[in-house]
Amino acid sequence: MRHTLASGETRQVFEGIGAVGTAAFYVLSIVTVAAFLIGSWRRTQKYRRGRPAGRGGTIRRALLVSPLALRRRPDTGSVAQVATNATIGRRNRGVGIAHFMVFWGFITLFIGTVILTIDFDIVRHVSKWFWGHEDSFFTGTFYLGYSVVLDTMGVATVLGLTYLALRRGVRPPARLDYSRAEQPAGGYSRKALVLGDWMFIGLFAGILITGFLGEAVRIVANKFPEFEIWSPAGWLLARGFEAVGLSAGAAATTHTVVWWSHAFLALGFVIYIPYSKAMHMLVDGVNLLAHDKNATRALPAPPADADHIGYRELADFTWKELLDFDACTKCGRCHEVCPARTGGAPLSPRDLILDLRQWADLQTGGKTLLDREQRPDATGPLQNGQAAVAGTVIPAKTLWSCTTCMACVEACPVGIEHVPTIVQMRRSLVDAGTMDPTLQQALQNLASQGNSFGKSARMRARWTKGLETPIKDARKEPVKYLWFVGDYASFDERLQDNSRLLATLLTKAGVDFGILYEGERNAGNDVRRVGEEGLFEMLAEQNIKSLEAAQFEEIFTTDPHSLNTLRNEYPALGATYKVWHYTELLVHLVESGALPVKPLNLRVTYHDPCYLSRYNGVIEAPRTLLAALGCELVEMPRNKTNSFCCGAGGGRIWMDDSVLSERPSENRIKEAAALEDVGHFVVSCPKDMTMYSDAAKTTGHDGTLTVLDIVRLVDQALVRPPAEPATDDVAVPV
Amino acid sequence: MRIAVILKAVPDLVEEMELTSDGTDLDREYLKFVTNEWDEQALEEALLLKDSDGAEVVAVGMADDPDIEQALYSAVAKGADRAVTIAGATGVDTRSRAAAVAAWLKDNPADLVLSGVQAPDDLDGQLPAALGAALGLPHVSVVVSVALDGAAAIVRQEFSGGRAADLNVTLPAVLGIQVARQAPRYAPVTRVRQVMQSTTIDEASVAVDEAAAGIRVRRMYPPEKTTHAEMIDGSPAEVAARIVELLRSRSLVKG
Known part of the structure; x- marks a missing residue:
């Protein structure tokens, strides 16, 4: 079913933005997509440097053989497991539900934007070339359905995000305290990590708030077209604005400001994704699909072609391990359950992964904007490429603290496998003879x-x-x-x-x-x-x-x-x-x-x-x-x-x-x-x-x-x- | 600079030892052999010298010692440059060992000859002394550290009561090592296995006069079990009283 732009219920894209504004938006969009692609490409290049991980079969099973598998204690991932956020909700129901709402809310809003792009930037032009008039499917029943779905999911996202932000801000669980288990002699600061978390939530919240505001003021400016009740959240908000005396004229002016704020926040967020904690949105689904607990049960044999024993340098790590580093969202579930950390040993599985991530990024020229630990000296993860990873970047005493109990791997909601990586690094310590006399x-x-x-x-x-x-x-x-x-x-x-x-x-x-x-x-x-x-x-x-x-x-x-x-x-x-x-x-x-x-x-x-x-x-x-x-x-x-x-x-x-x-x-x-x-x-x-x-x-x-x-x-x-x-x-x- | 380290395979003392039927030797058939722990110290000291001053370290064992190849491969895995077994010595007594090693060293001179100060079957530490005598070289035993100083070595010799002396010894010399400056390093099994694939142990043969031993074992005796552990029961006060009584009665404390 096709409708022309003039007929039926719809809303105008770029309403009140003008030709110059529209052109500017397209330029910004292209810059944004380019920056996003460059960032993502650099990340991908980093993983491509990794050794083979032998996870082809695992991913195939997760995607094709048993995509719907949702077992209580799965050894490997599945599409259903990712889609339901099952690993996040495990032992943390509230967080699981909130994340599920944000997860699907974001995906829906993203798909909504893609649909709009297809209609406005492709269908409209293509139809004009072929038939001489501009077609659009963004109208009538489709538009009404689109509006109600996106509005509902937008509300769900706001609710989920509010829960997560309140939990983090008002009474955070102890594991969200980022203090290190192993204390570097020269001190350290993890303030940027906290800032990164709030930047992520803040950008996200900003996009949603300006989105709803924009919708509401547009409805006020258009004097409440009846069909816009299919955008219930925007409609209610609009009624609220009307009640406090916002006129249609003032609403139209406000709309432009809100529209641009929304645009800047959304484009900024897209750029921000591959350079920040937000990259977990891209990485973690893949990491879960590639996850296999059997790799911890049966440790990998050393690579046959290695010229040294155990992990010493970045080239020793597999792509799955490099992906593990980027997958970490710092949730601290591993940190909480780790018996070494609990007992006061200088090991936290989270610190280990974060340190390796920062060190790997330093080697590959990876750019992470916030989410970085600062130190007054170039120690630990801040060391250059010459430093041996086992015993220098990660101190030997940290590696020796692990009981290999697998609680971290079991607790991790995003499929990080800490234990095999620790053992690989221990292998190089054993090779160098760095160990307790006992x-x-x-x-x-x-x-x-x-x-x-x-x-x-x-x-x-x-x-x-x-x-x-x-x-x-x-x-x-x-x-x-x-x-x-x-x-x-x-x-x-x-x-x-x-x-x-x-x-x-x-x-x-x-x-x-x-x-x-x-x-x-x-x-x-x-x-x-x-x-x-x-x-x-x-x-x-x-x-x-x-x-x-x-x-x-x-x-x-x-x-x-x-x-x-x-x-x-x-x-x-x-x-x-x-x-x-x-x-x-x-x-x-x-x-x-x-x-x-x-x-x-x-x-x-x-x-x-x-x-x-x-x-x-x-x-x-x-x-x-x-x-x-x-x-x-x-x-x-x-x-x-x-x-x-x-x-x-x-x-x-x-x-x-x-x-x-x-x-x-x-x-x-x-x-x-x-x-x-x-x-x-x-x-x-x-x-x-x-x-x-x-x-x-x-x-x-x-x-x-x-x-x-x-x-x-x-x-x-x-x-x-x-x-x-x-x-x-x-x-x-x- | 070449350092020869003399290694000896000795029975693992965790094994139960039995004598042969004629009572003149241990029944070696089912025994597990390990490297003499003091020889491990000597090897570590040699490797430390190699690390600090650069040296060729040669690990030397007797071809007839059981499992000596394992000890030599392990020495190479730890950093020794090559390994040699010497065949031709008869008997297992220290003097004929010393004669055999001396005969080999005459053809293969070393600047430093290190061995453990003693062994479970050489508790009076004859080997370094006999070796020094046979080669006509200076000899110091109970050495706890070695530093190279041109054509000499500065060695610390330990005496009783925690006293020690630094001695300046002209090289070549023979040293009996009590303890290395750091604990012997670990030989990862993967490395040892790689060494077994890639390294050949040199085989040398010497002629030693049978009379060199000078002694003949007539009979050995298994140790008699004379000590018993006493388990002390009772209240803490009673246990303490018994401990005090024991300490006094054995003159372990004064008063």
Whole structure:
């Protein structure tokens, strides 16, 4: 349907602007688009410098294969996830809804402008060339529909923006305080970052306000054409102006001023986008579509063609990592959940990304107008291209603070993957030998004996001594399950009782299982996360050799860290196995009646190990098990995938933690101690057992909170013949 | 400037040691061997000298030492320029080792010969002294730092009670290193593996008179377990009283 310009309901484009004004606007528009394109092109050039990231398949899946996928805990992105702002609303419903309104409001207003351009600058001219008269579809029903949609979405945008601005301005959450976790000796200022936020909101708000004002004064100037009620917000505002005595003549004059203000703000904003925080509007959708949590579960192998080990310079980063830097909106969710930052370590995942962004921009000549940290000296991210990124731009102590708990990656609403980037930089620290002496000792022990304790590899299975029924040697006879025991459960004397208990229970339940005895080595999960890739390869090769020589159907592990690398990283080395956690096995045995139990009637809380819940989604098995044992589970505020790290991961257990103001494990114990009438802190990871037993003591909660492995509860609940006493009395209710 | 560092593979003391059936040696078959920790210190001191003054560092091991290649590759990964194994020494005693190394050094002279001041199986630290004697070179042991000064080295020798002396030693010389100026550096496994691909260990052979050893092991004895840990139970006051009693009875505190 086509209408001529003169007929039907419409509004005049460039009303009251005049020929000179219109021409000036076109010149400005061309300049604006050029500046926008140059800025965007420069950004794109920066990403094109990046190494390949291997995310082609990820993006294809997100766009084409499952564009509508909207899972609760998605590993990869999808169009629907971007469109619904699902990641933003996660654990932050209000922000999610407000952002959703702004997001779709902006897109609608943008499309509205594009439609108007198509009509006014293309259809009008083309029709004149072909038919000799100017056609327009911006009229009649179309115009009325257009008006009501844009008006409504404009209001939604204003409401969303108001909520976000009030939240930021009136009572901002602590994470929006931009103070650094790592304090540079020469000081720093992040005032420009705050200014950048307000500039972004301000420009946006300015465009909307002048838009509505312009609409209203135009309606007043045109003496309220009846059909303009289809612009309800403008109409109401116009009625308001009329009520305070704005005449049609005065409105027409005002309209010109407002029109130009709107034009300047809108054009200025378009230029501002690629040079500021606003670039997240372009970058973050792409970053989410390219996001893959599997890249954190299974760390990338070092590039085969690199002439040095680990990340040293800008050329080492992949395009996805460079995109990550620009994607950050400083929301601080990672900053808030980071156990290192919480404990007072000099690491905030947000600072890390912002520093890398500023440094990368400095190398590539990228221009960011505000949103930059200032320092009196050229340190940290302000250093020039000669500075090694690991250890100089990002201090070594910052990189070593990471527990690789993945909370940052999980919390990030825009798909930034901090952990693999940190490990890549750690690799270059390891290569240069920059590490804690205790870590070096642990690595040397792992290299010589295959365990971090420095004990003889031949002593690995010594804990099995004294078991009534010896454990089968899977290297010598076939078994159904291979139990990959792990270092801590094998060597730590405080944990060997638990290992023996599990063995006894499995034997009682008739499970056909065996171990590798001295053929087992540390699985290498944390060695890899330390950045000692060569040692990881060596340990994995040794384990795979033992595994290949053994006969079994499936693996189960006591250690969630071993589970992660066996399940997610060994396949790349040619060893693919079905890997279970022992809680999954136990829940099966209890539910099937192989282990008959009676209710314990305990109120307990349960700590999700990072590598079990967040990394591998084993969340329900321990909860089902607790329920089957008649335990009432009282959840800590941070639970399941939002669990809080004990502080031991990523090799931190081998490093000095005396720099921390509060150990993450102590923070966690306090969280549990605040629960009412909960006397048991249940864990399902050997490292957790040591970390939390210690933390319960150092925080003085060891009298009221018993830290115990879930296997103890199973043992306690076991229905046994009258003559046979329980193995111990740890879990007896008090 | 060439620095030779003499490395020795010794049993990892975390292993359970057993004697051979005739009781004259350790049963080495299932033992894990590591580089003597004091030799690691000597290597680090040599690498520090290379870093500061520039030097060619040669890591030297005995061909018959178990797993010595691993130690030598690791030394090259850390920064040594080349590695050599010496074959021809008989027996494992320190004197014949010294004779073999001396024989090799006569053909391959070094300005500085560094070795660990001692080893778990050479607790009286004979190797550097015997080497100095065999080569007719000055020798200083219990060295805790080395600085080069033209044709001489200024070495700090440590004595008991925290005293030390700086000695001016004319090069060439043999030094027994107690501790390097900084903790031995880490050899990343990737680098070690690269070195294993790219480096060839030179093999040298020397003739050593069997009589050089001068001693013969007649019998070895496993250590007798005599000490027991005492767990102290009771109230804090009782525990404290028991600790005080123990400290007094063992003359660990006065009064």
